[in-house]
């Protein structure tokens with residue numbers, strides 16, 4: 001997510017290993033095979049439009065053989081929540097992910113909901129400035145519930161899971177699985193780029209998701225120092241740094257760039273392949289390997305260099321990103337190194353105007369190229385499989401491009417630039433055509449007896465106006481600021497007078513009642529919680545944007561109405577579903593208020609899906625006959641298990657759509 005690079009996922013050198021201990025039963029269905037292509041953010045409306053124009057012949061082939069349905073998404077329709085519904089076949093009350101951002105009620109601190117670092121059981125031994133860890137920090141997956149592929153594996157199905165979101169660290173697997181969304185970069189963040197310049201007017205500093213730095217000049221060489229993970233061996237924990245050396249040749253518009261193990265001659269305007277970098281942990285003895293992709297924006301008159309977030313190198317993984325651990329390396333040996341950070345398209349660099357829309361699309365094409373190579377490799381393996389086999393393969397491009405290209409492709413958007421280039425204007429349609437081409441590749445490679453499913457976790461809606469939900473709560477008298485409150489954009493829940501605040505919002509769709517004995521400074525008696533939640537939800541339905549006359553919130557749900565399961569008590573009290581055109585503001589997501597209730601969204605992040613689930617449903621397309629009218633993500637989970645004759649977990653309530 002765009003605005004939370006500073007929420008550290010933290011860094012751990014040691015992860016998980018081993019395998020599930022459950023006994024393997026023989027495959028119940030004896031040889032069914034299925035491929036699920038997970039296209040994050042594929043939207044039924046745009047899909048329909050392109051199908052009607054005959055632009056997606058391969059999706060059409062699938063539909064002709066099986067069918068096409070709108071797929072009900074999770075509430076809220078945020079990717080980690082939606083994919084967890086599919087993974088576990090449970091609603092959020094069963095898997096415990098309610099918003100990408102969770103919130104510790106005892107200390108009012110936010111954290112990313114999908115994974116966390118638990119510190120070592122035995123404290124470190126401190127000698128001088130050195131700090132020798134006695135145990136290992138362990139990253140744990142916070143999503144609860146069993147993944148459907150664990151059930152498949154226990155029934156003897158040969159399973160491969162490529163980049164499933166909300167699966168970091170990956171659950172131990174008998175087959176092969178690679179983690180996706182939720183996987184940090186080597187700094188432990190959700191992706192932090194660095195931009196170097198020689199310009200004197202250049203302002204070094206931090207932007208959301210990135211750092212702007214000046215090159216160090218040493219004679220004719222420019223030194224780029226990239227920050228890495230913290231040094232857990234020193235008690236002062238300074239960030240480790242890796243160095244790139246740049247020798248510009250202004251006469252020819254090229255530069256020689258030296259990384260840890262190779263030199264590259266790069267032309268201005270060119271993207272490089274992966275370049276290894278090393279972070280020295282102990283002098284001479286221990287290095288932490290990482291890798292970056294570079295974009296040499298210019299050499300003359302000034303040198304400007306974009307350095308991608310430092311990715312975990314799958315050829316030498318510093319953290320566990322696959323199960324078994326060797327799978328990521330095997331895959332990289334076959335197709336070359338690939339982005340391992342969670343959502344590799346650098347949306348933050350575009351939002352910070354470090355990359356232009358055209359440069360962002362070029363970087364996104366690099367991601368797509370890697371995706372294509374990985375898919376080809378997995379298809380080669382899949383066709384060689386005999387007996388029951390399942391492949392899940394994930395695509396990030398539709399979602400990430402749609403977020404960023406929203407204002408470019410939509411002439412109605414308040415921030416639509418007047419002179420949009422035609423390639424940018426056509427970027428979403430061409431992305432759908434590209435996905436269609438890859439679906440064609442899958443259909444060519446596998447036989448007609450293999451079930452092929454194309455699905456998305458949610459679709460998209462317009463993000464024209466930012467809704468400052470905390471400002472609305474303040475105006476309605478539920479949230480009160482301290483008189484000395486200063487609005488610090490870096491602060492979470494800043495300036496709130498907790499002794500007079502009854503409700504507040506943090507995250508993208510979550511609204512909490514400030515309950516006595518539950519929240520740190522809670523004041524609302526527990527017995528009044530539900531009545532107050534009902535009152536606020538009712539008033540939210542009457543929130544009308546005076547500028548447009550449209551409803552800002554079309555569905556405010558009490559947690560009791562939409563969730564069931566053991567983690568219901570951890571859910572926000574109200575899940576706020578915005579109407580088409582609206583989304584919670586970035587300020588609200590950090591628990592901040594604002595001077596106005598609503599304002600035009602002028603960010604590059606210009607389309608979204610964290611809205612009313614009816615506004616942004618996903619798609620389900622398959623060559624299997626679809627037999628139910630309104631399938632949900634949790635129905636698909638049961639359908640996958642059913643295809644292999646595997647009984648669903650008793651907690652799953654879904655019905656197979658096939």
Ligand SMILES: [Zn+2]
Nearest residue numbers: 041079399403
């Ligand atoms: Zn998204």
